[in-house]
Amino acid sequence: MITMFFGFQAYACDENVECPKCGEKSEYTWNPSNQHTTSRLNRFYEMESLISSAYENGDYEKASDLIKEDLELAQIYRCNWNYGNSIHNSNSILGFIALSNDNIDGASKYLVAAGKSTGSPQLDSFGPNLNLANELLSLGQKESVVEYLEGVRKFWDGKESTIDEWIGKIEAGEEIELNQYTPGAYEIIAYAVSIAWPFLVVIGFWFRLRGKIPNKWLFPVIAIPAGFIAMTIGGIILGPIIIALMEVVSAEIMSPIILGLSILAQLGMPFLAIYLVAMVFKRKAVQENG
Structure with a gap:
């Protein structure tokens, strides 16, 4: 719980203002209270489960459409706690969809984009799902996996030494499996x-x-x-x-x-x-x- 919430700041109150420049409570703040929660914001919170459901059911077209909507909402709510989840999870699923079409280069680009997440309470503490990174690592995409891990290192609290060890082994040509639950x-x-x-x-x-x-x-x-x-x-x-x-x-x-x-x-x-x-x-x- 300490890791999940440590270091939070006051966030923006307007979608056209950079996050650190405004701390008023509104729809656009980090965690809006009930009186500031809108149907659009609730939709943003629901997107992850909707996308996962469509992907797991094999409806990749619907999943892709939902991801497009999710990433558009993420730009509106870039100061919200869920922003980092949206960036990481949506790009990860796009990477898996690309792999299903044998588009390894496309999947690698989506993996790197997922690593550009700013983090979230969930990602900061429990860490990201590393399945796409492992898949691409097995396909020889070492550079994109290392770039992804360098991005993840910025928000995954307490895992810096573990990630550095992973990167070192990958660059040394060792075969490893990235494990989300390896304790730091x-x-x-x-x-x-x-x-x-x-x-x-x-x-x-x-x-x-x-x-x-x-x-x-x-x-x-x-x-x-x-x-x-x-x-x-x-x-x-x-x-x-x-x-x-x-x-x-x-x-x-x-x-x-x-x-x-x-x-x-x-x-x-x-x-x-x-x-x-x-x-x-x-x-x-x-x-x-x-």
Whole structure:
């Protein structure tokens, strides 16, 4: 969640104004509130699923027509959070359509165009679908794949070192498969911290209480699962809270708010749960000792 929303700015309020030059709320801002959402904007949000459905059903003509409309809407809503999705996903599907017609050069051009996306909450965090890049890599289109990866590197947070490694291997002539879910350094560190945190907190309380409770080994057995349950609950409720705040809080202060809420949900809530378990054990020990 931190990666998805970190670094947002206030965006444009007029379709004829560059994004950084206007921050008023309107149909053209990054994430318009309900009163600013129009039928045209809703259409823009629906385009990805409509295009995917047409493509998966083999109706390439309809998919191409929808993509044309989608890219036209993207130019109107270039300051919207969905702009980067539109540029990447529509060009990727055009690339697959080109491949279905054995147009490898055309597919390569669409791949490079997809890499010119400015990113989005989804692309920045979970990363882009790399299937088209892998297809073209298997067909020997190394230069276009490298150019695409260099574009992706600009928005895919935490994957810079992984992408650099991919590019190095491709340029060295090694055969590789690009994997969207290969963890980068940031993901590995964040995952390690989240796994270790409940154990570290329990160890701290355990050392403090081991001489005050009769059954000291029962405490970690109960406290560790409690910490992970609290962490899970924190992650579940974090998303809806952030979405609600986005409608009332300016983009400039969203990053520190999200960072603080993430720390509270993933570290603070497990700490509180383990603390409460520790207090229950301590109170029970006091009662038993009279």
